[in-house]
Amino acid sequence: MVNSGGQLYTIEGVAAGLIILVTAYLVLNTTTVYTAGDSHISDMQLEILGSDALKMMDTPLNSSVTESPLQQIVRNDDGFLFREMFMRYTNVSGFGPKHDIQFSASYTYESATDASINSVPLNASRNLTGGEHAVRVTKWVIVNKKLPSSAPSEDRAVLVEVLLWRD
Amino acid sequence: MARLNDDAQWIVLMGFLVSFSLFFLALIINQSTIVGQSTSESVIEFPKSDVRDISHVIKEHAGNNGEIDDRVYHDIINLSIKRKGAVVNYTLNTLHYQPFDYTHNYSLIHYNNGVTIYNENWTSQ
Numbered sequence: 001m002v003n004s005g006g007q008l009y010t011i012e013g014v015a016a017g018l019i020i021l022v023t024a025y026l027v028l029n030t031t032t033v034y035t036a037g038d039s040h041i042s043d044m045q046l047e048i049l050g051s052d053a054l055k056m057m058d059t060p061l062n063s064s065v066t067e068s069p070l071q072q073i074v075r076n077d078d079g080f081l082f083r084e085m086f087m088r089y090t091n092v093s094g095f096g097p098k099h100d101i102q103f104s105a106s107y108t109y110e111s112a113t114d115a116s117i118n119s120v121p122l123n124a125s126r127n128l129t130g131g132e133h134a135v136r137v138t139k140w141v142i143v144n145k146k147l148p149s150s151a152p153s154e155d156r157a158v159l160v161e162v163l164l165w166r167d
Numbered sequence: 168m169a170r171l172n173d174d175a176q177w178i179v180l181m182g183f184l185v186s187f188s189l190f191f192l193a194l195i196i197n198q199s200t201i202v203g204q205s206t207s208e209s210v211i212e213f214p215k216s217d218v219r220d221i222s223h224v225i226k227e228h229a230g231n232n233g234e235i236d237d238r239v240y241h242d243i244i245n246l247s248i249k250r251k252g253a254v255v256n257y258t259l260n261t262l263h264y265q266p267f268d269y270t271h272n273y274s275l276i277h278y279n280n281g282v283t284i285y286n287e288n289w290t291s292q
Binding site: 008009023026043044055154159161 | 171173182183186189193194196197207208210211217220221223224227238239243245
């Protein structure tokens with residue numbers, strides 16, 4: 001004769017087994033989604049950090065000067081100053097906790113003589129190899145400059161572009 | 168027939184509680200990454216700083232008399248489409264109100280990068 005004792009335990013065991021299986025399925029399913037979401041989140045943070053740094057650089061230091069450091073950098077092709085300021089504002093150098101952020105900066109203008117689009121490199125903390133997962137931040141700057149050098153000196157709108165990535 | 172054994176009901180109940188709470192925790196973790204992904208995706212897609220930047224640079228350069236600098240106008244429009252993939256257009260105008268002898272500057276800015284369309288109509292007071 002079949003022993004019918006402990007039926008409640010049996011039912012509980014089956015229910016718990018099902019719940020554990022469903023839970024394990026959910027958890028495993030979650031990890032596969034996670035990597036895709038993760039890169040978006042850090043991209044967003046990097047983009048905001050970079051555009052904030054560029055915005056700070058495009059603010060004149062005090063009310064007595066009208067030219068921002070970024071305008072000065074583009075006007076003088078001063079890649080060294082760009083590197084100093086940008087790395088300090090993104091906490092790559094300076095005091096306190098540091099970020100492992102690499103950058104490559106250039107500015108783009110439209111040639112006044114033949115309407116071609118040209119990019120001039122400013123500075124880079126490391127050369128691009130093609131494997132980086134970089135984000136791009138940009139900033140419009142108005143400078144009085146000869147672009148290209150054969151053109152007359154006049155007010156021009158140039159686009160400062162910075163590629164940012166983490167090691 | 169054996170009597171139904173109703174011992175240890177508390178243990179059974181606690182067992183159910185723990186497994187159900189684990190189940191709901193897993194559900195929450197499962198949803199949280201999707202929420203984080205779609206939130207940051209929409210933050211990346213929305214060109215907030217681009218729109219602010221273009222509006223800032225146009226107004227900054229408008230100057231006091233409000234006319235368009237032809238060279239800067241072409242720079243902004245051509246570089247926008249070639250380097251940012253965004254269609255940008257703007258007009259700047261000055262209106263002089265004779266009764267009050269007062270000059271208004273106003274600007275119309277249009278921006279479209281295929282995902283976001285932004286139109287701005289600004290008048291100086």
